[in-house]
Amino acid sequence: MDINAVNALSYEDFLEIFGNVIEKCPIIPAAIWIHRPFTGLADIEAHISDFIDSLPESGKEGILRCHPDLAGRELKSGALTRDSQEEQRAAGFTDLQPAEVSRMRSLNSEYKERFGFPFVICARLNTKQDIMRELLQRLGNDRAAERARAIGEVKKICALRLRNLVLSDSANKL
Numbered sequence: 406m407d408i409n410a411v412n413a414l415s416y417e418d419f420l421e422i423f424g425n426v427i428e429k430c431p432i433i434p435a436a437i438w439i440h441r442p443f444t445g446l447a448d449i450e451a452h453i454s455d456f457i458d459s460l461p462e463s464g465k466e467g468i469l470r471c472h473p474d475l476a477g478r479e480l481k482s483g484a485l486t487r488d489s490q491e492e493q494r495a496a497g498f499t500d501l502q503p504a505e506v507s508r509m510r511s512l513n514s515e516y517k518e519r520f521g522f523p524f525v526i527c528a529r530l531n532t533k534q535d536i537m538r539e540l541l542q543r544l545g546n547d548r549a550a551e552r553a554r555a556i557g558e559v560k561k562i563c564a565l566r567l568r569n570l571v572l573s574d575s576a577n578k579l
């Protein structure tokens with residue numbers, strides 16, 4: 406799907422296709438739709454990034470809370486969105502050893518306890534070893550630094566989801 410096809414979409418079709426580029430936050434693509442015609446993928450990304458950056462801390466933390474834990478309950482119960490399921494599988498979280506699952510569970514809850522929002526990282530750009538190392542390392546951050554870091558990861562996830570939608574022909578099958 407090229408950018409002209411994106412710009413020609415009705416609002417409903419735009420949301421149907423792009424509604425989950427930020428996990429479970431359709432309000433973000435719904436909000437940036439107003440900026441079409443987009444000049445390209447980078448333009449869509451820039452509008453999403455600007456919208457997120459304009460939010461108060463509580464809004465940014467709300468976005469983070471919409472993300473499922475890595476190797477968490479939703480993965481176990483099959484409740485993940487298709488995007489998230491695919492990303493967690495790619496990083497190796499769908500076939501963890503029981504000891505790895507409990508390690509992720511305890512690290513995730515320690516992180517959530519400390520920051521009040523879940524640990525978020527772009528799973529497609531990391532192996533499960535990278536992710537466990539990052540989780541441990543980022544536990545040492547202060548809240549503001551960690552919020553900014555996690556939002557940066559949300560934007561990376563978004564960028565990969567957008568590329569997958571626009572550059573592949575998956576979105577053509579409306």
Ligand SMILES: NC(=O)NC1=NC(=O)NC1=O
Nearest residue numbers: 489492524525526527528
């Ligand atoms: N807590 C998370 O980082 N979740 C996720 N990262 C991804 O890349 N996909 C997810 O579901």
